[in-house]
Amino acid sequence: MFKRIKAIIKKELYHILRDPRTLAVIFAMPVMMVLLYGYALNMDIKFIPIGFIDYDHSAESRALIQDFDASEYFNIKEFAENYTTIDYQLELGIIKAAIIIPKGFGENRKKQPVSQIQLLVDGSDPTYGNAVVNYANALVTLHSSENQNSLKMIPINFSDRFLYNPDLKGAHFIIPGLVAVIMMMVCALLTSITISREKETGTMEVLLVSPVRPIEIIAAKVIPYVVLSIIDGIFILIFAKLVFDIPLRGDLVLLLGLSILFIYCALSIGLLISSMASTQQIAMMAALVATILPSIILSGFIFPIFSMPAPIRALTAIVPAKYYMIIIRGILLKASSFRVVQTQAISLVLLGTIFLLIATIRFKTRAQ
């Protein structure tokens, strides 16, 4: 059995090493994408989930909160009693920012020329980070001027302290997500192509007449791409560390373990595609539509999921990259523990198993 698997893996490596297109996908593409996406993209963001801690409970603090509530840029998710709750929710990504109104805020506004509130921003995500700071600043400035007549004009200063990503580097946020896109590409796209190529050229038939079992064919075809995608992931992170100095903060062993769950999902999708596609062309198109595009567009890689329309947001539930995005950003930028990302890990296992089951059923029915 190992002889047979070894023979197929060896052959697969020849294919990879001798095909410039495959080599380009594996090595040139990540470099290009890291450089391309490494520069932050600016976008209009709405409904940023935020939290409030109101230590003051005054008419003034309520007026300020109401203004935030009325704005379409913010969506108040949480009124917390204390700092711990807010911190936890920031870490989970439930909210992207929190505004803390200190005790005595209302009194202060009446008596002092300058009042302060505190803004906490999840800076691991510079797009949101910048947006939150800008929108909140604008809103607060507006709030001060509106109250000019009833109160004395009191400018409110923000003492903002960025969490997690203090210098707001776009690359820090984008590149971990890129790992997800590249892994999806290598695993799903290349595996589905290599299997459908054997069908197209007719070599699959000869394999099926030989003593090799279908499961051995699949295992042997999948192994090189799993190894390659892990190498690719590591390669991207090291390259990005050198070029953009992205942090590698969390538990890298945990990251590797959870990456394998993501790879499992990607491979299942790749197998599902190859169970349906009879030619390389079809496999390539299907992989593009079913894996690469959703991984870029529907995963929160660039476009925030919470500002998508509800039906699309629902659709993102079956995009594995969405979960992996949270995992890899969480671990690398916030040093998240397993407990924080366990929901995502479970989602990946479930999704991968569902895809694999469908692929197996399809292979069985097609064999006849």
Added chain:
Amino acid sequence: MNNGNVIEAQNLTRKFGNFTAVDSVTFSVGKGEVFGFLGANGAGKSTTIRMLTGILTPTGGKGSVAGFDIIREQEKIRRNIGYMSQKFSLYEDLTVEENLAFYGGIYGMSSKEMSSARKRLYERLNMGDIRRRLAGSIPLGWKQRTSLACAIQHNPRILFLDEPTGGVDPLSRRAFWDIIYDLSESGITVFVTTHYMDEAEYCGRISIMHAGKIITIGNPTVLKKEYRKKTIEDVFIYLVSNADVQTNQSNN
């Protein structure tokens, strides 16, 4: 069902939807025989081979290869046969030698067994010069020889060749058939499909297939006598046009 036959088919049938590609064919092939499976395009030759080799499940009838049932014992059959498919089964981005090593590997051969098998084959098939060339870059005749080498290096008892000489010049075809004779002399049973009628003359026995049915079966010389024709080509044309007339009549 045995009595020295290494391939047996009884009322073997394969339907694709409503279409019957192979219609209740019955035949047997003895050990060491060169059995020619003749028929026009679409007659059902490849479909029959695919049922015998376990790629397709029959929708009716039964069969055995090397004494094993083609439906229930496919795995045992696989160890005993070599198969050359009608489509090319070489990896074009691998050299001839790498292709051989790959097919040896999936048959579980050790590298020692493989290198001695390769040595033997290079000599026998006269292909020492092309071993380091990419399979995609060699002429068709050589590709076919390489495919054959891949199919026989693990010493199968039975060899299935699906149109092994399609599209090559008469000289290469002749050379190929010399090799087939050699193989059969060493005790290997050869089941070969073709639509070249001259090749049929080289076979020990032939069957002629038409629209999924076997319309005659026997030794080429005997068949020629029986139908009073000079060549197998004439026999073929006579039988096939007869069969067409019959189907037309029964349709009316």
